[in-house]
Amino acid sequence: MTNVEFITMAPTSGDSEYVGNSTVSKNAQTWSGVGIDSDREPSVEYITQIAQAAENAGFSTLLLPIGGSCVDSLVAASHLTAHTEKIKFLFAVRPGSTAPTQLAKQYASINYWTGNRVLVNVVTGGAPKELENDGDFLSHTDRYKRTREYIDIIKRLFAGETFDYDGEFYTLKGANLPLPLKEIPPIFFGGSSPIAKEVATDVADVYMLWGETIETTGDELQSVVKLAKEKNRDLSYSVSFQVVLGNTEEEAFAKANKIISQVDPEVLAAKHENTLKNGAVGVGRLHQLMVESKDNNFVIAPNIWAGLTQVLSGNSIALVGTPQQVAERVVEFVELGFDKVLLRGFPHLEVIQEVGEKVIPLVHQILEQREKQVV
Numbered sequence: 001m002t003n004v005e006f007i008t009m010a011p012t013s014g015d016s017e018y019v020g021n022s023t024v025s026k027n028a029q030t031w032s033g034v035g036i037d038s039d040r041e042p043s044v045e046y047i048t049q050i051a052q053a054a055e056n057a058g059f060s061t062l063l064l065p066i067g068g069s070c071v072d073s074l075v076a077a078s079h080l081t082a083h084t085e086k087i088k089f090l091f092a093v094r095p096g097s098t099a100p101t102q103l104a105k106q107y108a109s110i111n112y113w114t115g116n117r118v119l120v121n122v123v124t125g126g127a128p129k130e131l132e133n134d135g136d137f138l139s140h141t142d143r144y145k146r147t148r149e150y151i152d153i154i155k156r157l158f159a160g161e162t163f164d165y166d167g168e169f170y171t172l173k174g175a176n177l178p179l180p181l182k183e184i185p186p187i188f189f190g191g192s193s194p195i196a197k198e199v200a201t202d203v204a205d206v207y208m209l210w211g212e213t214i215e216t217t218g219d220e221l222q223s224v225v226k227l228a229k230e231k232n233r234d235l236s237y238s239v240s241f242q243v244v245l246g247n248t249e250e251e252a253f254a255k256a257n258k259i260i261s262q263v264d265p266e267v268l269a270a271k272h273e274n275t276l277k278n279g280a281v282g283v284g285r286l287h288q289l290m291v292e293s294k295d296n297n298f299v300i301a302p303n304i305w306a307g308l309t310q311v312l313s314g315n316s317i318a319l320v321g322t323p324q325q326v327a328e329r330v331v332e333f334v335e336l337g338f339d340k341v342l343l344r345g346f347p348h349l350e351v352i353q354e355v356g357e358k359v360i361p362l363v364h365q366i367l368e369q370r371e372k373q374v375v
Helices: 044-057 073-083 100-114 128-133 140-158 194-203 214-230 249-259 265-278 281-292 323-336 348-374
Strands: 005-009 061-064 088-093 118-122 163-166 171-175 187-190 206-210 236-245 299-301 318-321 340-344
Touching: 005 348, 044 061, 044 073, 044 348, 061 073, 073 088, 073 100, 100 118, 100 140, 118 140, 140 163, 140 171, 140 187, 140 194, 187 194, 194 214, 206 214, 214 236, 214 323, 236 249, 236 323, 236 348, 249 318, 318 323, 323 340, 323 348, 340 348
Parallel strands: 005 061, 005 340, 061 088, 088 118, 118 187, 187 206, 206 236, 236 318, 236 340
Antiparallel strands: 163 171
8 A cells, every 4th residue: 555644834934824924024034924023923822722733634744844933943842742642753954953862862761751753854045145154154055065064963973883983074083872772763855956866765764755746747857866886775655735625626726826925025025136146946946837827827747836935945836726636746756756646735734634535535536546556
């Protein structure tokens, strides 16, 4: 039977019914579309409600992002594990912010207390200004070189080794993890540039992609699969989408357009400028899809919409349609080779509940039916 895991994301920088409206700080360093002054602040009560809703909805994992306006991911995980029973927490960390030895100790501590319910997402980049605020001035290439060393070190620590390390970015003497792990966790990682794919296939375990069209996403996936096979490595693959549901396709697209109906022109201009400065390959590709589809209401393929890319950087392409249509699109991506699917939307709480009730069961049902037909 085809196994697919569903992941969602906690809005730890705030949540809203709209994105890119006037409540967003004009000086925001990351473009999540909402900020601390959003309709729903990322209070401990709201984020706990998000985690519990995700668990009840059938998601296996909750991503806790990293960014200038986000609640600290590890702090959030520490709290949320005490208020849930089984869902796992994928907390994001940047190599430029936390030393690998310290991250390994933090991970081992929370992992021990929660019975293996935490995972690590290593994030190499971000908005240049935000990285500079953290004192990270490395070039794009050097950041990925550092990430390779970072993941290598934490995996060796997780494996229980005691070792010296003499790298370009890290020098360690007698490094070890005092609290041994019962299981070595998979390392989640993403990046679309050639060096990002090299690092992913060298040391990562789960390669995360932002969803696009079937064709472009398939091409990206196969490029990494091919590279991994050349290195005799077998990775797991995750694809990420926003979701907008309606009782009809027309209703779903009306809801999608409503989300961006209060976009501030200054926010659009700032997002465009930020994209040009960012230089990230994946961000640039999504931006180009958005520009090319503008005259078609940002529809880039059946039930696939780039309207949110006007405001959001990163995971911004949306699956828009009825639950049946969205489930069918998800299945198409699973059949490409993705065993993990990250689905989120605005506002997050309602979308998590809707996806759990209306989409996840349909995806499993469709996959089961197709497998029976093959047999």
